[in-house]
């Protein structure tokens with residue numbers, strides 16, 4: 180009819196659709212997980228918005244219904260969530276809003292065929308995964324608080340249509356017209372198995388219709404409220420994948436309950452892989468805050484930015500259900516929870532650091548993020564310092580500050596570090612000559628953040644941390660090794676050099692820290708070190 184509007188997909192959508200449909204063929208049952216997760220999110224969002232707008236209040240017992248119809252060859256997923264208006268349908272189902280999804284599409288397209296499966300493993304693929312099993316998808320949705328409903332429909336090629344529709348209540352129906360080779364997903368038993376496997380942790384009741392009856396398909400209890408002994412590894416892992424939008428297995432699972440001064444349950448995860456969406460992007464922690472099981476927000480900053488790689492849920496009894504955003508900012512309860520949760524994560528890391536091989540996996544993924552804490556969090560600086568690991572001029576593999584201190588030479592006054600872009604190049608730097616000659620170990624720092632934090636860690640076990648490029652490093656008190664330089668009187672030469680270099684340097688002086696090289700650039704004792712100066716220059720400062 181003339182009320183039907185035809186829209187082109189955003190350019191990236193077409194490409195993503197193609198990739199998802201073809202590359203994910205062997206794992207296509209995950210379409211159900213994606214659609215169920217979206218429906219559960221929509222119910223959470225409605226519940227949250229209803230706190231400030233009672234007109235949006237959910238119906239009692241908001242079920243998430245799955246309705247297979249063998250005769251019509253359709254599968255319907257129906258929710259009473261927040262729903263989508265016309266503009267929402269265009270924005271959310273017609274374009275790719277999430278930058279991560281776009282990055283996924285790009286890297287998937289560029290990856291060699293053999294790498295595609297593992298790449299796919301790193302992403303949730305969202306709504307478009309419906310086209311793996313359906314050759315036509317119809318979405319009828321009515322935004323909570325509005326009267327009108329809209330029908331979005333597409334065959335997953337270049338375009339979709341929008342038309343006015345009817346829906347008695349707010350919420351969304353997704354109707355999949357199944358492909359000929361996807362009829363297995365019309366079997367109630369098969370659907371129940373998939374739900375149990377992928378979505379058992381979803382805290383809203385999910386039902387699958389069989390012979391006209393809605394049969395429960397999940398437990399519908401919040402995983403984090405259960406006793407540890409009642410949760411399997413696989414259930415934890417599946418929940419982690421859900422909250423973190425990940426596909427790997429967590430490196431650490433922390434599940435505990437605090438009672439007394441504070442009353443909360445927490446279930447947190449440290450990922451086993453570095454997420455594709457670089458940890459450098461967003462800085463805020465996205466740990467989800469629930470109040471008495473009800474999802475409130477993932478923007479409560481429950482962990483400091485330098486622990487933002489941790490995912491999971493904190494569910495507290497100490498806030499009222501109708502907590503507002505303003506209240507979240509002001510309440511001392513959150514600050515106390517944050518402190519407790521941060522402390523617990525740190526002690527877990529400390530315990531796991533006792534197994535160096537295992538800890539190295541974590542460190543290589545998230546070490547650079549953790550170092551930001553040394554820079555910006557004075558309160559936790561000491562706790563973080565013991566978790567740091569380094570490459571070193573003296574030993575293979577990773578080493579800690581404590582190990583370094585235990586190897587310090589007699590008369591050595593400081594912990595020496597050298598930072599630059601690349602650990603291998605650093606190991607060959609002339610800046611190390613004098614240190615090598617005296618067998619003084621130097622830590623080699625090659626992460627970006629390394630230009631910034633050593634200044635802030637003024638000491639470790641009473642030893643100052645010094646950049647070898649900074650000022651007059653004095654190794655004369657260190658016993659042994661060949662005595663380097665400084666024997667000849669070079670006063671006249673120094674004066675000549677100073678004259679020749681003029682304003683390009685602030686000082687020219689003799690040093691005891693070179694053996695084979697004639698000159699080396701040094702930074703002033705109290706200014707930024709050389710790597711820092713390089714970074715500032717690159718940034719145009």
Ligand code: ADP
Pocket residue numbers: 213217218221258260261262263271272277303304305306307351
């Ligand atoms: P993601 O869930 O990661 O945002 P999806 O592709 O799965 O990505 O979904 C895209 C968007 O479409 C969602 O963020 C949401 O805004 C909207 N959406 C999808 N399904 C529903 C639904 N059942 N109810 C309301 N909104 C939905």
Ligand code: MG
Pocket residue numbers: 213216217305306
């Ligand atoms: Mg989704």
